[in-house]
Amino acid sequence: MTMDQVEAVFREERGRLLAALARRFGDLDLAEEVAAEAIETALVRWPVDGVPPNPGGWLMTTARRKAVDRLRRDQVYAAKLAILQVDADRAEPTRPGGEFPDDRLELFFTCAHPALAPEDRGALTLRCLAGLSTPEVARAFLVPAATMAKRIVRAKAKIRDARIPFRVPSKDELPERLPGVLQVIYSVFTEGYAASSGPYLQRLDLAEEAIRLARILHGLLPAEREVAGLLALMLLVHARRDARTGPDGQVVLLEDQDRSRWDHDQITEGRALVVSALTGGPAGPYAVQAAIAAVHDEAPTFASTDWPQIVALYDVLSALDGSPVIALNRAAAIAFRDGPEAALTLLDSLSGEPRLRDYHPYALARADLLDRLERRTEAIAAYEQALTLAGSDPERVHIRARLTALKDI
Numbered sequence: 315m316t317m318d319q320v321e322a323v324f325r326e327e328r329g330r331l332l333a334a335l336a337r338r339f340g341d342l343d344l345a346e347e348v349a350a351e352a353i354e355t356a357l358v359r360w361p362v363d364g365v366p367p368n369p370g371g372w373l374m375t376t377a378r379r380k381a382v383d384r385l386r387r388d389q390v391y392a393a394k395l396a397i398l399q400v401d402a403d404r405a406e407p408t409r410p411g412g413e414f415p416d417d418r419l420e421l422f423f424t425c426a427h428p429a430l431a432p433e434d435r436g437a438l439t440l441r442c443l444a445g446l447s448t449p450e451v452a453r454a455f456l457v458p459a460a461t462m463a464k465r466i467v468r469a470k471a472k473i474r475d476a477r478i479p480f481r482v483p484s485k486d487e488l489p490e491r492l493p494g495v496l497q498v499i500y501s502v503f504t505e506g507y508a509a510s511s512g513p514y515l516q517r518l519d520l521a522e523e524a525i526r527l528a529r530i531l532h533g534l535l536p537a538e539r540e541v542a543g544l545l546a547l548m549l550l551v552h553a554r555r556d557a558r559t560g561p562d563g564q565v566v567l568l569e570d571q572d573r574s575r576w577d578h579d580q581i582t583e584g585r586a587l588v589v590s591a592l593t594g595g596p597a598g599p600y601a602v603q604a605a606i607a608a609v610h611d612e613a614p615t616f617a618s619t620d621w622p623q624i625v626a627l628y629d630v631l632s633a634l635d636g637s638p639v640i641a642l643n644r645a646a647a648i649a650f651r652d653g654p655e656a657a658l659t660l661l662d663s664l665s666g667e668p669r670l671r672d673y674h675p676y677a678l679a680r681a682d683l684l685d686r687l688e689r690r691t692e693a694i695a696a697y698e699q700a701l702t703l704a705g706s707d708p709e710r711v712h713i714r715a716r717l718t719a720l721k722d723i
Contacts, residue, residue, distance in 0.1 A: 333417035352377035426494035434469035543601030546587035550607035553580040638667040674703035
């Protein structure tokens, strides 16, 4: 097995390992520490002894032994964990066999506990259970890495101090926890396309993991229309994966993509889920975003896109979710319906939004509109700002190419 394959095993097993250890010992710090130690041991042992037939089982056994050793050395710590475990056992509801087929999904709900602040729930889940690094989590939430590190520490302390048990929520608790879980799954998906982990690297494994978790969740909660909406949205976006980058990893915009390379089976599945998500009452935010993605995917060419319908859907979405990022995307759609001048007016009205100040798509959108309006000097300045804010090599290469082309005119 090559080192790339070994790293793939670690990436695949880390989430399961942390979830099982956290549930067993009731302490995320301990789970993270012994999981990391087990992986370090594997890096030493496997090149000599060979990769075991069941790598996940080997890592779990090694991590549990290290946890037991740690608790034997620190009896005070062990006593605290024992109290937590008793509390968890008392709180554990009757669990039908096989109701939650995946420990990670089970703990997605646990980390979405209402006692935690909403931003802490997502941060903790992405860091500890989805396996993202702190900078990756920070990028997903558009905050500095130092701020995100404090959030994660705060969430762990809350779980420890409030003795929040690691357990499966009851069916009555699921509706309250579901929005947080959906947000986390979608954040994992979007990070898969953010390419923040390295040069020219899309973490499609993260995107596919998010889709897998959403499929499990949809199977468990088939009547929850927003679950269907989220799954539809991810399928419709992921269907374009092969056309999103060129031969050298460069970004290919939607308007320039070869639509014959899209996964049309996945589009068909996503469109069917959109119908389910929009049927039976007012639509939720994920269902509306999925409908927007479906309009894009249904168009045979970019030029034939139904922009009035997309803007109308963004109007609905804005009423459900008035975030500045949604407003930015709506302005981009208006640029194609009403022209760049109208869109630029909207973008300029968002200039005071703190979340957009360091958000490179905002600067890039302004640069593109200024370029289309032939305001060359302003466009160059906006492209240069976007270049300084871009978080990945593919994004920087794309912006640099646009900037160079404009300067060469």
